[in-house]
Amino acid sequence: MSILLYDKRVPLIKEIFYMKFAIPSLFKKRWFQVTILIIIILSSFFIWQAKNKAKDGLKTYEVTTKSLEKVVSASGKITAKNQATLRFQTVGQLSWVGVKKGDTVKKWQAIASLNQVELQKELKQELLDYMNTRWDFETTNRDTYKDKVLTDVIQRVKDQSQFDLDRSVLDVEIADIAQKYAVLTSPIDGIVTEATDENPGINVSLTATYYKIVDPTSLRFTAEVEELDIGQVKEGMPTTITLDAFPDQSLTSEVASIEFSSIETTSGSTAYNVQFPLSQESLYRLDMSGDVKIVVQKKENVLTVPVTAVESSGEQKYVTVLKNNKQQKVAIKTGMETDDDYEVLEGLSTGDKVILK
Numbered sequence: 563m564s565i566l567l568y569d570k571r572v573p574l575i576k577e578i579f580y581m582k583f584a585i586p587s588l589f590k591k592r593w594f595q596v597t598i599l600i601i602i603i604l605s606s607f608f609i610w611q612a613k614n615k616a617k618d619g620l621k622t623y624e625v626t627t628k629s630l631e632k633v634v635s636a637s638g639k640i641t642a643k644n645q646a647t648l649r650f651q652t653v654g655q656l657s658w659v660g661v662k663k664g665d666t667v668k669k670w671q672a673i674a675s676l677n678q679v680e681l682q683k684e685l686k687q688e689l690l691d692y693m694n695t696r697w698d699f700e701t702t703n704r705d706t707y708k709d710k711v712l713t714d715v716i717q718r719v720k721d722q723s724q725f726d727l728d729r730s731v732l733d734v735e736i737a738d739i740a741q742k743y744a745v746l747t748s749p750i751d752g753i754v755t756e757a758t759d760e761n762p763g764i765n766v767s768l769t770a771t772y773y774k775i776v777d778p779t780s781l782r783f784t785a786e787v788e789e790l791d792i793g794q795v796k797e798g799m800p801t802t803i804t805l806d807a808f809p810d811q812s813l814t815s816e817v818a819s820i821e822f823s824s825i826e827t828t829s830g831s832t833a834y835n836v837q838f839p840l841s842q843e844s845l846y847r848l849d850m851s852g853d854v855k856i857v858v859q860k861k862e863n864v865l866t867v868p869v870t871a872v873e874s875s876g877e878q879k880y881v882t883v884l885k886n887n888k889q890q891k892v893a894i895k896t897g898m899e900t901d902d903d904y905e906v907l908e909g910l911s912t913g914d915k916v917i918l919k
Contacts, residue, residue, distance in 0.1 A: 638785030644777035805852035
């Protein structure tokens with residue numbers, strides 16, 4: 563029994579012996595002391611490096627002066643100020659078409675015509691009816707009741723004769739207008755951008771057949787400015803336009819006009835159409851899409867800090883200034899604000915370094 567107990571205690575006795583005599587003896591050896599010293603030096607170096615990395619990881623901005631621009635952005639497309647959509651005012655057979663899509667036309671040039679044979683016959687018939695009615699009118703007033711006492715019955719007969727004559731004159735005028743409306747003419751110089759029917763012989767309708775003329779010298783950029791921004795936009799404000807077709811070119815323009823009535827955008831919000839003139843119309847095409855930036859406010863040489871450096875507490879704004887490797891929270895007074903920067907009126911000076919969030 564004692565032998566078994568002795569065997570169980572042997573490992574514990576060896577461990578106590580090792581900790582009491584073997585380990586202290588290691589500290590007396592030089593190589594062990596050098597190893598411990600190296601470990602301490604390396605640990606100190608890594609701790610110092612970690613602290614420096616933490617300091618270096620701070621992003622700072624040096625306060626400086628520059629120009630600030632506040633812009634309103636909007637999307638739009640190229641439209642034309644002068645354009646006309648021509649439709650026939652009466653149905654009939656298309657007998658002649660003088661243009662096709664893409665043709666250049668002059669003002670008052672004929673575009674297309676309906677068959678006028680039937681219209682001419684109708685006009686001739688109305689003229690004959692007028693001559694007959696006129697004859698009856700003259701006969702009634704000159705011969706039948708010329709020397710008779712004017713009674714109520716006679717007066718009614720004369721009035722009816724006058725009414726018939728007036729109606730006949732109106733019928734002639736309507737037939738004449740119908741014949742004139744059978745020919746479409748362009749009211750402006752321009753280019754035919756749409757021509758629904760280019761082949762004679764078909765029967766036209768009042769809505770389906772039309773020809774669209776656009777004056778290419780009247781091209782302009784029209785943008786939809788949101789209701790929340792329209793109050794900042796005024797005529798004459800400078801703008802920069804970028805078209806999708808010419809992404810590397812920026813077009814300088816200005817606000818030419820702001821429409822009085824609102825529109826509903828595709829997203830369902832309220833907006834207003836704003837027009838901007840284009841200087842080189844020949845380079846552009848109708849309905850080209852693009853974006854415009856309207857400069858609604860601009861200041862030169864003002865002290866600025868990035869928006870990412872500013873914190874707010876109620877109405878008060880703060881920045882964290884880095885000075886002599888110490889951070890200090892400083893209250894500032896701001897002025898103009900853009901999407902990226904604040905104008906600083908009080909609290910900072912040129913050269914101050916602020917920490918970015």
